[in-house]
Amino acid sequence: MTADLSTAYMGLQLPHPIIAAACPLTGDLDMLRRLEDAGVAAAVLPSLFEEQIEHDEMENHRFRETYAEAFAEAMTYFPEMDEYNSGLDKYLDHIQAAKASVSIPVIASLNGSTPGGWVRYATRLQEAGADALELNVYLVAQDSQKTADDIERHYLELVRMVKEAISIPLSVKIGPYFSSMPNFASRLFDAGADGMVIFNRYLYPDINLDTREFTTELTLTTSDDMRVPLRWIGILRGELLSASLAATSGINTTSDIVKMLLVGADVTMIAGVLYKKGPEVVSELITGLRSWLEEREYESVRQMKGSMCARFAAYRPAYDRANYMEMLVNFAAPDV
Numbered sequence: 001m002t003a004d005l006s007t008a009y010m011g012l013q014l015p016h017p018i019i020a021a022a023c024p025l026t027g028d029l030d031m032l033r034r035l036e037d038a039g040v041a042a043a044v045l046p047s048l049f050e051e052q053i054e055h056d057e058m059e060n061h062r063f064r065e066t067y068a069e070a071f072a073e074a075m076t077y078f079p080e081m082d083e084y085n086s087g088l089d090k091y092l093d094h095i096q097a098a099k100a101s102v103s104i105p106v107i108a109s110l111n112g113s114t115p116g117g118w119v120r121y122a123t124r125l126q127e128a129g130a131d132a133l134e135l136n137v138y139l140v141a142q143d144s145q146k147t148a149d150d151i152e153r154h155y156l157e158l159v160r161m162v163k164e165a166i167s168i169p170l171s172v173k174i175g176p177y178f179s180s181m182p183n184f185a186s187r188l189f190d191a192g193a194d195g196m197v198i199f200n201r202y203l204y205p206d207i208n209l210d211t212r213e214f215t216t217e218l219t220l221t222t223s224d225d226m227r228v229p230l231r232w233i234g235i236l237r238g239e240l241l242s243a244s245l246a247a248t249s250g251i252n253t254t255s256d257i258v259k260m261l262l263v264g265a266d267v268t269m270i271a272g273v274l275y276k277k278g279p280e281v282v283s284e285l286i287t288g289l290r291s292w293l294e295e296r297e298y299e300s301v302r303q304m305k306g307s308m309c310a311r312f313a314a315y316r317p318a319y320d321r322a323n324y325m326e327m328l329v330n331f332a333a334p335d336v
């Protein structure tokens with residue numbers, strides 16, 4: 001019997017749970033087609049950044065002011081020139097081109113941190129044809145006067161604002177650093193999120209000691225990077241039974257995908273492995289997932305999804321402090 005790999009994510013019915021994560025590969029039409037040919041279930045486009053939108057808005061404003069002094073009567077034409085030749089325009093064009101080129105769902109991505117005017121541009125991404133929107137909130141809290149509650153409210157306000165601007169499904173991609181992840185997650189859903197992407201991979205600066213400058217090199221993940229999202233998806237699935245949860249960070253192999261599904265992910269999002277092995281790796285991952293299920297006589301992804309989440313007593317200890325004591329006892333120190 002062939003295992004049924006289908007899954008649902010924020011109302012999108014997908015043939016299997018492997019999605020191309022937000023990254024420049026999906027911003028390239030040829031690559032997007034190759035991903036579709038390899039069988040990817042959906043694709044998240046690279047993010048449009050708050051800074052890009054704000055920058056374009058400022059440029060347009062300056063352009064209007066200068067021009068209007070000479071040709072006051074021409075002011076009425078300017079609204080049509082808004083965002084001319086901007087990052088935003090290119091992004092909207094790409095959504096349209098992507099929708100025309102592939103038939104898989106295309107998820108647009110907005111990346112920002114402040115609840116400002118840029119948020120209303122979410123409407124434009126929907127109008128351009130995006131099937132859903134992923135909001136990546138990348139906020140580094142550095143102000144000692146701001147409490148955890150202030151920061152969380154800030155996220156929630158952003159989610160509410162974006163949700164008001166669109167009617168397509170909205171997912172929120174966040175990092176792992178919250179004092180009470182389950183509580184915050186449930187408030188994100190209350191604020192209007194239809195799904196969560198767990199987790200955003202934060203990039204940290206390093207220092208070049210020769211030049212004493214900060215460097216920002218992006219390194220690709222390994223399967224070890226999966227453990228943080230693995231644990232939290234397992235806990236969240238236990239608490240939020242019907243929430244749409246996407247796993248990302250460190251998913252490199254079929255085994256990684258299976259593990260994320262076992263703890264309760266609805267879909268898995270991959271980026272690094274696409275860079276390492278090319279888009280064609282997707283078909284290997286799909287075949288691998290099917291074989292894994294069939295060899296163990298699972299009928300479907302749905303049947304195994306969440307079967308190892310934290311709700312079940314047998315698995316609870318692994319989530320509680322990750323069996324900390326046991327790990328320490330079993331640790332075999334390398335010979336030095």
Ligand SMILES: Cc1cc2nc3c(=O)[nH]c(=O)nc-3n(C[C@H](O)[C@H](O)[C@H](O)COP(=O)(O)O)c2cc1C
Pocket residue numbers: 021022023024045046047048109111136173199200201218220221222225248249250251269270271272273
């Ligand atoms: C080159 C590169 C660019 C990325 N750009 C974005 C982006 O624009 N927006 C975003 O939300 N995530 C971005 N990501 C993060 C990925 O979507 C993904 O969440 C992360 O890489 C973890 O998945 P992985 O372990 O499969 O690489 C990027 C990742 C890579 C490798």
